[in-house]
Amino acid sequence: MQETQAVLQDVTFSLEKGEFAYLVGRTGAGKSSLLKTLYADLPLGGGTGTVAGYGLARLRTSEVPYLRRKLGIVFQDFQLLSDRTVAENLLFVLGATGWKGKVRKQQRVQEVLMRVGLSQVTNRLPHRLSGGEQQRVVIARALLNEPLLLLADEPTGNLDPEVADGIMQLFREINYAGTTVLMATHNFQLIKDYPHRVLTCRDGQLLDSNPAVSS
Structure with a gap:
């Protein structure tokens, strides 16, 4: 039987209420897996994690819908x-x-x-x-x-730059109104134009541009 290996290991980070952070990394580095773990589409492989007051390690199937009611999830492919x-x-x-x-x-x-x-x-x-x-x-x-946390997986990936910029402005307005935002993206121009904390998936690790926050 082949042993499965976690895409990301020893991940430690926290997001404060009202914070905005980007999640970056190459395809397959673990961005989508991390987001799916946060909204309980993938199980937490070990350790502890809390999202919107729900502990992921012992989360019952019956509790998943209640967790997701406190989250907003934005997919690249609309669905x-x-x-x-x-x-x-x-x-x-x-x-x-x-x-x-x-x-x-x-x-x-x-x-x-x-x-x-x-x-x-x-x-x-x-x-x-x-x-x-x-x-x-x-x-x-x-x-x-009215989610506490908005999770966005490549929300501008299929959009041209001008439209992507408009979407980014919308995310900023939502964030300014008090919603925490974690946005996975490959669009480094957006990160340059709208600088925020950056979490990078690389070589199985999660690197934080603001390590003081995650410790």
């Missing part, structure tokens, strides 16, 4: 339901996370779409939107439950 309008995509998530009341849910959908500058696309299907607009819908979806 929108293609046969449902923008509003229906967002209403589906609200229903799945326990929201009650038709009017209340519709109001919340309008609030998050307005926040990302898309209040006019409510009744459009995803394929009728540009890539940048689809990514803004994904960010709106991630904001529905």
